[in-house]
Amino acid sequence: MSERSERILDAGEVERVLGRMASEIVEATGGAERVGIVGIRRGGVALSARLAQAVAGLGPEAPPVGSVDIALYRDDAATALPDPKIGPSVVPFDVAGRDVVLVDDVLQTGRTVRAAIECLLDYGRPRRIWLAVLLDRGGRELPVAADFVGRTLEVPAGAKVRVELAEEAAEPGDGAVLVRAGETP
């Protein structure tokens, strides 16, 4: 089966988009001292570190960073476990009273975000939860909306979107790639 891939974002664009999102986060929340950034495993983890770095560059303080794994909060956990692996959730700061920005690479159905919100609430009661995603590809199955979006792009359900950050990609440099499968059988 052949695949055709298109580059949606290149390294320079990822950098610029993250910079803009960081400014929006600081503006919306009123500064890093009240913000915590939590990546949704696994796609949102490297991105959350990047975003935290960008936010830190805009103010006196670096926001604390954590990560959540949604395996235990999936809405199909008890019926089907083709992949029962649970990753660690690490929230090394008190979320109570903070503005917490959940970060994921791609937003599609909204089910992952629903689960991540529920997980985060088990660590305390944030003042507000925000959602930041690098790519909003459409295809929502739950009423979920992102507050900070890098790029919006309507992608058909069969296609895949891959976000690769330099720190975890096989190839050097950041980027987001749209992969359309099944061009020829």
Place this chain on the structure above:
Amino acid sequence: MTRPFRHPHLLDITSLTTEDVVQILDTAEALFEVSRRPVRKVPTLRGKTVINLFYEASTRTRTSFELAGKRLSADTVNMSTASSSVKKGESLYDTCKTLEAMHPDIVVIRHGASGAPHYVAKNMRCSVVNAGDGMHAHPTQALLDAFTIRRSKGTLAGLKVAICGDVAHSRVARSNARLLRLFGCDVRIAGPRTLVPKHFAEAFDVSVYERLEPALDDADVVMALRIQQERLSQALLPSLREYARTFGLSEDRLAGAKDDAIVMHPGPMNRGVEIDPELADGPRSVVLDQVEAGVAVRMAVLYLLAGDAGAAPTGPRGA
């Protein structure tokens, strides 16, 4: 790389591969943190039913399974024989069929007869977890011990582990020996000749000693076993004081073990018999870590078995 858990039941360690054990321990590692959160409950097994069926007295195992189920949001029901129809003469078969009609997803059973959990697994259409059967097996105890050792030592591979005391009556010793041999541990058994079965060394591929010192030499891990006064007859042991003098673990006796050797006990402890109180409460003791690990390991077992719900299990699988 992950895969679905391949077993419908957890009946003994013998049925498990090294890979299965690692999968359970890794899952437990991820679940360990849940019990330390402000909200110690996740919604994973919402709508699932777990019945704890205990035919023998138990505090920690029953409480541990109950909390494990509840922290995963399963509906958990405890049935102890003292307050059940078993007192009125109901057979195990009829109890199985009665409970089955209530549609549990998992039955956790402790029973005085070896093999009782296997019998239940054959006669009920749900997953069965052995919480200790006679002198046969106590798989979740061996798993939580392995979890505790791995956390403390970083690995299980190749460790020198001494298991000391009443091996004959101990399902804990049997399950632990099986599991540790899977990881190539050097397992040394130490106990009076009357309390170590004759063919134990060959059956479990371990070394057997009639004195503590050679078993403890250079050991990474020292496990004390409880003297099971309820299963013991006078003929096997002259007196508890005599036993404490020759096989009781103490700081002095541990002189030959590694400096960072840890001391374990499955509980409940007979302080001053198989273990000296100072050792039990001292810095080498990981007894309370074992208890904490127990909840995480049992959560992992319930989680992995509940995930197998697609294929309605009818009997034990694997060798």
